[in-house]
Amino acid sequence: MEGRLKTRDTGFCAEKLRSEFAILQQTYQEQPLIYLDNAATMQMPDAVKRRIVQHYERDNGNVHRGIHVLSTRTTEAYENARTLIAEQLGAKNREQLIFTAGTTDAINQVCSMTAPFLMPGDEIMVTQMEHHSNFLPWMQLAKQSQAKLVVIPVLEDGKLDLEQFYRKMSHRTKIAAFTQLSNVTGVKNPVEKMSSYIRNHTDALILVDGAQGIVHMGYGMPDCDFYCFSGHKLGALTGIGVLCMSERAQKICRPARFGGGTVYQVSETEMLLKDGAERFEAGTPNYAGAVSLAEACMFWKQYPGRAVREHETRLLTVLEQELCNIPSVRILAKGQEKTGCLSFVSSVAGAYDLCTHFNRYGLAVRSGHHCAQPYLNALGIQSAVRVSVAPYNTMAEIQRAAEIIRETITYFERILENGPHEHGRGRRRYKK
Known part of the structure; x- marks a missing residue:
């Protein structure tokens, strides 16, 4: 080679x-x-720095809740960022893309979203290869829901033991979470092969940690229900990340957080949640971070x-x-x-x-x-x-x-x- x-x-x-x-x-x-x-x-590429400065010197205003020129500009830039990143990931619909504070935040949100689906005795599958951010939240969720955390071991050469993966997958598996690429050894997991096996044998929800994969394996979203990564791994600001949800996941999951921007109507006893991405983005989003991430994606697309x-x-x-x-x-x-x-x-x-x-x-x-x-x-x-x-x-x-x-x-x-x-x-x- x-x-x-x-x-x-x-x-x-x-x-x-x-x-x-x-x-x-x-x-x-x-x-x-x-x-x-x-x-x-x-x-961070210099082009991203210039875009951030331009935003704060010319466009800065809160999104979605204003009709004045600065709010309109920021809303347009924020939603354009969603469209651009969703297209690069190959998402079917731009509304599948949720902005988060990063990979860790995204995984913790998914844990909260999926908690209602777990019953005592159900299983959550992870691997020994995981970053703590894709291990500890599932450990806590398993304890809280009385589910079992099933950890797939690795072999001496650092690769995942696929025989154990196949053997331990069962009808009790409700969630499977694994990294696309190890942040320690650089070893890739056969994500598509693993996802295909899960789809054919269980109805488990699949989360893929793309924090390293998004940088080195291209922008295509693998077959999963939740795909997440952090913007700073691509040269964007810290504090911005992405959670791309499958249409299936969006239909069955309720938001992990509630607040401003997530609802159409609120009474003293009821609320009507918005459709699409906004229902999952409570409060003022990190719109400057989203703008920086879109600029970083456009920068790397040149190469x-x-x-x-x-x-x-x-x-x-x-x-x-x-x-x-x-x-x-x-x-x-x-x-x-x-x-x-x-x-x-x-x-x-x-x-x-x-x-x-x-x-x-x-x-x-x-x-x-x-x-x-x-x-x-x-x-x-x-x-x-x-x-x-x-x-x-x-x-x-x-x-x-x-x-x-x-x-x-x-x-x-x-x-x-x-x-x-x-x-x-x-x-x-x-x-x-």
């Missing part, structure tokens, strides 16, 4: 793309900043998805090859196809110490359990270093990152060999 990617002319140039991100032009400790923490948040994905795959392939040459490094899900990120541990130093040292040389990566402790426990570790890429990362950055990782590990090996007195010696400058 590496040879093919080297020779293929995709027409995509990461170096040119970087000019659209002012934050990436800076240096730290007199060395270029290498930002490889994109799974946590993607940097061919296949070329971008091949570029990111090439970056991770080269990095994995480099890390495989370091004896003390263990790559999680080694040899598996990775999308978006790669994580590793070292026998000579913990993830926190490694990342602290990396930061001295401008390498921004993440350490910890990555809000996925059941997954890391299954892989036999407590924390790991995660390197996550974006379209604007370059091969030169990956090569420099590999050099910093290699020399940092050599530094810690020297400490182990010669004792802690080595730790106090002067820092070495890595070559630019």
Whole structure:
């Protein structure tokens, strides 16, 4: 694959793309900043910043409840954002798209919406691979409803144990929730295959966590009843997200929240809820966030998805090859196809110490359990270093990152060999 990617002319140039991100032009400790923490948040394109400023300088007014020019402009921008994002997801109807505060908020809302359907003894299915945001809400819901939380294990290679998935699916399964793409190992789940099996064997509602998938796997909504993601993963503002509901889910689910904007009429004893998306969006929405998300989607639409994905795959392939040459490094899900990120541990130093040292040389990566402790426990570790890429990362950055990782590990090996007195010696400058 590496040879093919080297020779293929995709027409995509990461170096040119970087000019659209002012934050990436800076240096730290007199060395270029290498930002490889994109799974946590993607940097915001300058075009999105300009659109946000334009909104606040020209258009800002509350949506839906005003006929003056500023309210009208903001309402139009907000609803246009809904239409644009729904179209990119392939939703049948723009009213299926609900704006939320992010992935975590969306999943918690779905838990509240689906709680009335659960009876004692029913089952909620999740996987060991999940981010805590797609694990803890279901754990709480299972306890409150006296349902059973069924957790599908992963294999030693980091992939989901599909045999266990098939075996544990039953008529008692009422909700199945799983991630599209691991935020730790970059391993993809066969979402369409899993959804098809669920549809053919149960009437369970399906939630797919697309927080990572939306960035690296295209905008198409998989076959599910609830699809959610966060805007900041695409370079939009924080505090904005999307919950795209199937027509089936919208018909049977009542809102998780009630308040202004969700009703046609209210009496002292009754209320008549609105149809469509508005019934699920209580209170003043984050309209500036929605505008920023629409702008981010339009920005990324300029770049061919296949070329971008091949570029990111090439970056991770080269990095994995480099890390495989370091004896003390263990790559999680080694040899598996990775999308978006790669994580590793070292026998000579913990993830926190490694990342602290990396930061001295401008390498921004993440350490910890990555809000996925059941997954890391299954892989036999407590924390790991995660390197996550974006379209604007370059091969030169990956090569420099590999050099910093290699020399940092050599530094810690020297400490182990010669004792802690080595730790106090002067820092070495890595070559630019």
